[in-house]
Amino acid sequence: MATPLAAGSATLVRQYFVQNRSVSDPTAALIKAALINGAVDIGYGIPSNHSGWGRINLTNTMFPSSPRKIRFSDNATRFSTGGNWTATYKSNNTNVQLKFTLVWTDYPAALSASTQLVNDLNLLVTIPNGSIYIGNNFVAPYNSSLDTVNNVEQITITTPPTGDYLVNVSAKNIALGSGKQTFALVVSGAIDDAAPTISYAASSPPDNNETLINFTLINITISIIMLQSLQTATIPIKYLGMIL
Numbered sequence: 341m342a343t344p345l346a347a348g349s350a351t352l353v354r355q356y357f358v359q360n361r362s363v364s365d366p367t368a369a370l371i372k373a374a375l376i377n378g379a380v381d382i383g384y385g386i387p388s389n390h391s392g393w394g395r396i397n398l399t400n401t402m403f404p405s406s407p408r409k410i411r412f413s414d415n416a417t418r419f420s421t422g423g424n425w426t427a428t429y430k431s432n433n434t435n436v437q438l439k440f441t442l443v444w445t446d447y448p449a450a451l452s453a454s455t456q457l458v459n460d461l462n463l464l465v466t467i468p469n470g471s472i473y474i475g476n477n478f479v480a481p482y483n484s485s486l487d488t489v490n491n492v493e494q495i496t497i498t499t500p501p502t503g504d505y506l507v508n509v510s511a512k513n514i515a516l517g518s519g520k521q522t523f524a525l526v527v528s529g530a531i532d533d534a535a536p537t538i539s540y541a542a543s544s545p546p547d548n549n550e551t552l553i554n555f556t557l558i559n560i561t562i563s564i565i566m567l568q569s570l571q572t573a574t575i576p577i578k579y580l581g582m583i584l
Contacts, residue, residue, distance in 0.1 A: 345396070346375070346396060349375060349396050349398055349401075350371050350372075350375060352398060352402075353371050353374050353375060353398070353401060353402065354366055354371055356402045357370065357371075357374075360402075363414060366414060367414055367415050367445070367522065367524055368445055369414070369415075369443040369444055369445050369522070369523060369524035370412060370414040370415075370443075370524035370526070372443045372492070372524075373412070373441045373442065373443040373492075373524045373525065373526040374401050374402075374410075374412065374526050375396055375401055376393045376441050376443070376492060376494065376526075377400075377401065377410070377439055377441040377494075377526040377527075377528055378396070378397050378398065378399075378400030378401030378402075378404075378528070379393045379394035379395055379396055379397060379400075380394050380395050380397045380400065381394050381395075382394060382395045385478075386478075386494075386496075387476075387478075387494075393492075393494075400528070404528060407432075407433055407436055407530040408436055408528060408529060408530060409528070409529070409530070409531045409533075410526065410527070410528045411429065411526070411527045411528075411531055411536065412524065412525065412526045412527070413427065413524065413525045413538070414524045415522045415524070417522065417523070417540050418519055418520050418521065418522055419459075419461070419511035419514055419519075419520075419521040419522070419523075420511065420514050420518045420519045420521075421511055421512070421513055421514045421518065422510075422511060423510065423511040423514075423540070424508060424509070424510045424511075424540065425508070425509045425510075425523075425538070425539075425540045426506060426507060426508050426509075426538070426539050426540070427506075427507045427525075427536040427537065427538045427539075428504050428505065428506050428507070428536055428537045429504070429505045429507065429527055429531050429532075429536050430503065430504050430505070430531065430532040430534065431500045431501075431502060431503065431505060431529050431530055431531060431532075432502050432530050432531075432532055433500075433502070433529075433530030434499050434500060434501060434502060435499070435530075436500075436529050436530035437496065437497065437498050437499075437500070437528075437529060438496070438497040438500040438505070438527075438528070438529035438530075438531075439494065439495070439496050439497075439527070439528045439529060440463065440465055440475075440494065440495040440496075440507060440525065440526075440527050441492070441493075441494045441525070441526045441527075442461065442463040442475060442492070442493045442494070442509060442523060442524075442525050443491065443492050443523065443524050444459070444461055444491050444521065444522065444523035444524070445491070445522070446458050446459055446491045447459060447515075447516040447517055455488070455489060456489070457488065457489050457490065457491060458515050458516050459511070459513065459514045459515055459516060459517070459521050460488055460511075460512040460513045461491075461493070461509060461510065461511055461512065461521070461523060462474070462475060462486050462487070462493070462508075462509070462510050462512050463475030463493040463494075463495060463507070463508075463509055463525075464507075464508045464510070465495050465497075465505055465506065465507050465508070466505070466506040466508070467497065467500070467501060467503075467505055468501045468502065468503030468504060468505070469501060471483075473495045473497065474486060474487075474495075475487055475493025475494060475495055476490065476492075476493050476494060477495075478496070482495070486512070488512075497529075500529065500530075507525070507527070509523060509525065
């Protein structure tokens with residue numbers, strides 16, 4: 341049951357980006373990042389072998405309760421090895437969890453490859469006190485090692501200090517499709533309304549860079565009916581998960 345519900349949820353998220361945010365062709369990476377960013381723990385921790393990134397929660401993904409807001413960058417750049425993309429976000433409430441989710445669509449690996457990840461990106465966040473968090477490090481000090489096996493990376497800060505958060509997405513190795521590797525980033529939390537300061541280096545200019553602040557309801561009555569029926573369902577994102 342989880343697979344068809346997750347597929348239906350992905351369809352609703354795509355519809356939302358097209359109709360509400362005027363993203364004509366949201367990437368698979370953006371839809372996946374949005375679902376994972378909004379998912380909630382069902383008691384096993386996030387991530388886990390039991391429930392992946394948690395239970396899909398479309399309210400969190402599309403209609404976050406104030407003061408939580410969502411920002412996203414889709415198809416943000418076209419990386420070659422050594423490329424960097426940075427953005428600065430401001431968080432203003434220590435009681436609202438801050439979550440950063442990076443997803444990219446990887447190239448297929450050779451059948452004989454010992455590691456299935458082909459193109460390796462990294463997510464790092466520098467918080468206001470200067471400490472650095474690294475994607476998929478969920479135990480203090482949250483920066484022990486770089487993930488070299490997954491194409492999903494997340495950083496969660498439960499009680500974020502107020503101030504500026506510098507997000508860095510870097511291309512450690514682009515083995516295939518040099519100059520073509522894109523990614524999607526979704527950020528949620530008590531984020532200021534001001535647009536983030538974005539820069540990129542050693543890569544091509546962005547194809548599509550959209551920003552989402554809270555939500556606008558535009559002619560998606562059928563979707564809302566479906567949403568209400570999904571909210572109580574337990575939908576592990578097992579197959580959107582990570583290698584543990």
